[in-house]
Amino acid sequence: NTAPCGDAPLVPYVQTVHDRAQIEMARGCTRGCRFCMAGMIYRPVREKSISCLQSLAGKVLAATGYEELSPVSLSAGDYAGINDFIRLLITRYRDDRVAISLPSVRVATLTQDMIQEIKRVRKTGFTIAPEAGSPRLRRVINKGIDEQEILETAARVFDAGWKLLKLYFMIGLPTETSHDIHAIIDLCRTIADRHRGKQLNVSISTFVPKPHTPFQWEAQEHPDTIHEKQRLLKRRLHHGMVQVKYHDRFVSLLEGVFSRGDRRLGSVLQEAHRRGAGFEAWSEYFNYSLWCDAFAACGIDFMSYLRERDPDKLLPWSHIRCGVTLDFLKCEREKALREEPTPDCRQGVCNECGVCTQLGLTPEIAATHQQPYLVQQVHHTSENHSVWIRLHYSKTGTARFLSHLELSRALARAMRRAGLPLQYSQGFHPLPRIVLYNAVPVGIECLGEVCDVELRQPVAPHAVSAALHAQLPPGIAIEAVSELTKERQPPPENAHRYRICPAPGCEPSWMDRTTLEQRVADFYRMPTFPITFVRNGITYTADLKKIVLHLTCRDPYTLEFDIACTGSKTPKVAVIASRIMKRDEHELRIVKLPVPPSDTSSLRSTA
Template sequence: MTRSSSRAPSDAHFWEALGGIEQPSRYIGFEPNHIRKRPEEIKLFFALAFPEMYEIGMSHFGIQILYHILNREPDIAAERVFAPGPDLYERMVRENQPLVSLESKRPLRDFDIIGFSLLYELTYTNVLYMLESAGIPFDARNRDGKVPFVVAGGPCTVNPEPMARFFDAMVVGDGERVVLAMTNAWMNWKNEGAASREDLLERWAVIEGVYIPRFYHVQTDGLGFRLRIPEANVPARIRRAVVADLDRAAFPESPLVPFGKPVHDRLRLEISRGCSRGCRFCQAGMIYRPVRERSISTIMKQARAAVDATGYEDLSLLSLSTGDYTELERLMDALMGHCEPLHVAVSLPSIRADRLSKPLMEAIKRVRKTGFTIAPEAGSQRLRNVINKNLVEEDIRKAVEDAFSLGWQVVKLYFMIGLPTEEDADLDALVDLVKGLRGLLRSFGKHRRGEIHTSLATFIPKPHTPFQWEPQISIDEAYRRLSSIRHRLQMPGISVKWQQPEVSFLEGVLARGDDRCSAVIETAYRMGCRFDGWSDHFRFDRWMAAFDAEGVDPTAFVHRKRELDEPLPWDHIDIRVTKDFLQAEHRLAMEGRPTPDCRQAECSGCGACDFDILQPVLCRDMPEADRSDGLPSGVVERPYAPRWKSVVLRYTKTGSARFLGHLEVYNLFCRAFRRSGVSVEFSEGFHPKPKLSFDEALPIGLASMCETFRASVDADTDCNTLVERLNHALIEGIRIIGCEPAIPASKGQKTQSNGATYRVTLFRNGFHREALVRFEQADTFEITRTNRKGITRRIDLKQIVPEIRLLSDTSCEMRLLHAQDAVLRPADVLRAVWQFPEEVIQEAEVTKVA
């Protein structure tokens, strides 16, 4: 049972009092470019839910796309919701608060549709965690008209069965058009009286790419595996939805700029979708076919708009195989021409060694040396042929040698162990390859710094790949192979890390399982499993107990080799690549015969293209105008070289902005300068930074009416214009209130303040005057403090707090002097003088007023 009946309405104050919560900026929700609509103008409230914490979810590009597609519709409000951290969840339960959206703090249960993104099998329990936090029944069949429709999309839906019981609908494939078709159907259903939930599900069932689990009954095959059989009036197989032309697809030209430190803290430009390299282990390479490239003119238009709208200092090209973009060097020239004068770095994700040219690498390092990653996947040429990784060792060696010669100090390599037909000789070849690459570094001189970072993961035979019939190696065997490699690579210049084999085992089970896994997932959640993708939260023992409790053997899903003609739990999902093609590729793999990329050879007959609406789209085949940077003929982007002046800016930090940390505020101002169009001077070196200097770091949770920082800006920009432009680019709660020329440091500009005055407002308790009188009358008032080194010392508050003044029963002002060897905060005074409990102190609003 969920706590659907026990959830109270959302309390606005609860979400404004985040003191004591880890990384509270995860929950405040007014980042640059966020969209908040007037609820009275909205017909459909759509929650974009990601079953992970904010910094993971905001790194998912799909949420950005859907957020802007939906919010372009005037009568739809799309808002985001992420899994709360364990500390916030405990407080929510204690105070009976439901899970809410970021933008408006609307309870998740009050939305009309909730759309979850399923990117990783080990987030499945987090879906239940979020549903329970919202008071929504787990089982879709137990939901009535008072709760939202819960839908899912993302790559995990190509085998929907382990999670199908929890969703009203699941989307297979590209979501851009499907989501609007579903919302239009909802609007029509609502306008026609919203007869029943099933009525809307029937309307959704006819949309290409939409799977309605309740319209498919379960049938058990001869081996005990459960298959889905359609009922009347629904498709026998769900065909993957595909966007045929990326140039016509929606793109968020004003992406959200997250707070904190998201996993991918940069602007991302999707330059292509799909990959036809045909790596036989790669699920994404099969389920996103065919290759569709954006034109250079479209990419450059999007890049200019998004850099201006976000202020990002890093731009990354997004695709399954960026190096295969057919006009990559031409695109890089155009991007670098725009980004280099703006001090915006351009980076590439993991790239095939045979696609790395020295001119391309020179272009990448012009602004900043970003990461350099190669994925050989297997150590021997024999095994690379089996998996169709058309890459020879010479390509790998040359790419690494070029990287070191151009100044890179770290090269990252990715390998898998447990690939089909793998033998110990292949592991020997992997070790020899890595050692040989280390030797390349040594050839540049014994004093040359550099490292080879090697990552290892256990191969998981995913659905809809040529290896979907193959078994996954056991946990014990995975440990044997990993330990063998690690032991032989323990030497200076090489670091080795791997994914825990138990994690890979569970991922394989949930990726390849049938609908019986849903009961296991729910039981595991009840046993406390959540955030399973985090090593410090993963509890393999509880998962095994859940399988035992439900009578399900997990090894049956992963350790048995399947026959090529036997039914599979995901056969009712049509990814457009045919099963005949996958079987043929499996046979070629066992023979060690590669299949060429259809971009460079003839069609391989995979079935993804109809050659009418859907076919490969390559930039090299486009008209010259689409292969250019989009600027009118004769127009060249030239850097502007201003003169610089130093100014002091005064600003306030109020409301929920007080939960931004010092680094977040620094990044906010750096990006606000870019968005405002005000030129700021940069430092020199490999990692140029804007020349901003803050006097002191304001602790998280403290508001302030009197913060300052220095900036070196274009001398032609007057202070009034600077303030106006910056305020337009800043978020609510951060405001510039003054600007003046900086006095040179030699004339005493850098002076140390002798303290600060704070105003404290309580929400639960009041200030007892008797406690203040005791403090005022005491000759000394000592407290103990223990520093990070474990050294405890006594501090006399009377020497540091010269004045405390009560303003009312719930507010006071206090002045704290700077102590030479101690840092005290208002919280320390509240704790010592009034002995308030921690929850009262954490919820107090503290503002620095002078």
């Protein structure tokens, strides 16, 4: 409970992986999976109390505005008070529609009560990790679940209304045979056949031996062997509702080399960097031949790092102590070869791993059924006092690179951080009732754009403006706020108005008033202004004289024009500006302007 933890993480304005709030429920895991390094070095289990987690969840959600919260640990389902805590979160944040998602959970801990609580707000994803397809191999790795438990868990998830389930498996595990690979195929097919119309995402990773685990001495399979197994799984699981993904075998090879490497690999890292290596987790940047050349330049046979190690010899990490004794790891390795399980020590049987005695620690398990916390509920009412408000906002500077969806997400999270009582849609995936009328193209600034928001209860416009001002990203500003007293109507708009001027850092001399007036004169003098452009891979031809309604020189370095709203086959604004000005798009700063009501009727008649 006293361990430091971040309660105000950075919130990205673009969508990222794991784009949600996270709080740490516990550290350590004593399940004893023999391939898992984290399960060994983070022992013993230390769980935060429900009251501590309740406080932490409130701080993180208030600071981030996230609409999804993920309580994380090495084995989230093993948290002693997991059902009480999920029920507390769902009840407390029901009006704010905060969804709860759990990371990969053990089959036995995914109960019907837990599933029903999670679906009360929104169905988030479910992931279970059998790791191996056959009961024999699961005994080898000490994954104490049988096939019937896996099938029953899948049935509970799908019967509760979920349409997607993710399964994690590993290949290349010690003692693995072809029977174990086919067992993965049979298990996935059985689930798919029993639940027609449901989606299975099957992730196949390659076993990489890790230090401080019972499998630290085992060999890692050759990439060619791994590739054959991947191809077999892909071919045999070719099913409309089963999607198979697997890791690049050469990336796994490098993971294995550096996982059990020694100090000689430092020179390889430097050499690979000099040759241009970087962002290796991104497939488009990974270059296996570059790494082969780097190893060769350093005179190192990298395949030798994948070999089986002698348990009686020193390893490069033998001088590091994590608490788990070497004798315990050797004993677990022998039990794996005999297919013997090791029970979870949190059930009361000490397995003498050495952590508690060497580090002076003991397991800390959270108390369960803490009813005083569950009664701290928010009063919910069915009375409808909702109101619509209209925001006029601008998006300038670096914020112009936010897409329409990213802008909508950034505004929603800012409103949640500001404490505005947002109204939400109904159904299985509730969303805040926020309406952005115009999708301003990426890279173009805008002024006076309109956004309508429904609130559960009235809030004074000046209070909305002040609250949002402190929470919005740089470059997004609220210009005006008003309450819509009549039926909500979209703002009238028959054309879009844009301003062109030199981009920051560009020499403006080519855009003086004489040049601008010449561009305007050339445009109006030409009977037609045909251009070709490409959208969605299709080439179109358009006449700008039918699209650009007005073209005006405003000052020595500014041009304004109006574009008729003619549909999806209109060229992009940047293309229009570039063709009129006869300059590259990156040399132009383009700003979308509000069209005054007095101009609307004239634009309508012109269009």
